[in-house]
Amino acid sequence: MSKRLQDTARETVRDLQMVLPCAYPVKLGKPFTRGDDIADTEFTGKSYIIRVRERITMEEALASVVRDAIMHEYAHARVWGRLQAMTGDHDGHWGMEYARVYRELLGVA
Numbered sequence: 001m002s003k004r005l006q007d008t009a010r011e012t013v014r015d016l017q018m019v020l021p022c023a024y025p026v027k028l029g030k031p032f033t034r035g036d037d038i039a040d041t042e043f044t045g046k047s048y049i050i051r052v053r054e055r056i057t058m059e060e061a062l063a064s065v066v067r068d069a070i071m072h073e074y075a076h077a078r079v080w081g082r083l084q085a086m087t088g089d090h091d092g093h094w095g096m097e098y099a100r101v102y103r104e105l106l107g108v109a
């Protein structure tokens with residue numbers, strides 16, 4: 001993983017902890033080398049350690065970006081259908097639908 005991606009991961013963990021703290025500190029661990037998942041989390045008893053796979057192919061990365069973008073837009077479609085209006089771009093309605101879309105997609109996988 002490039003220095004820039006490591007910085008992105010570290011900053012994301014730091015930013016999330018500032019706005020949504022967890023019961024224990026969340027830390028970024030050393031990248032791992034094997035497995036299908038792009039990242040995982042382990043609880044040590046004192047902290048949560050998030051690790052990202054060392055090597056991520058361009059195809060995997062792009063698939064992830066496209067999947068996230070579709071989930072994002074699908075949540076808009078769900079809200080607009082329910083409210084019968086194209087309103088409130090990323091408000092609470094959208095956030096709840098995004099959470100549902102995310103859960104259904106990952107729950108089924």
Ligand SMILES: [Zn+2]
Pocket residue numbers: 072076089090
């Ligand atoms: Zn949007």
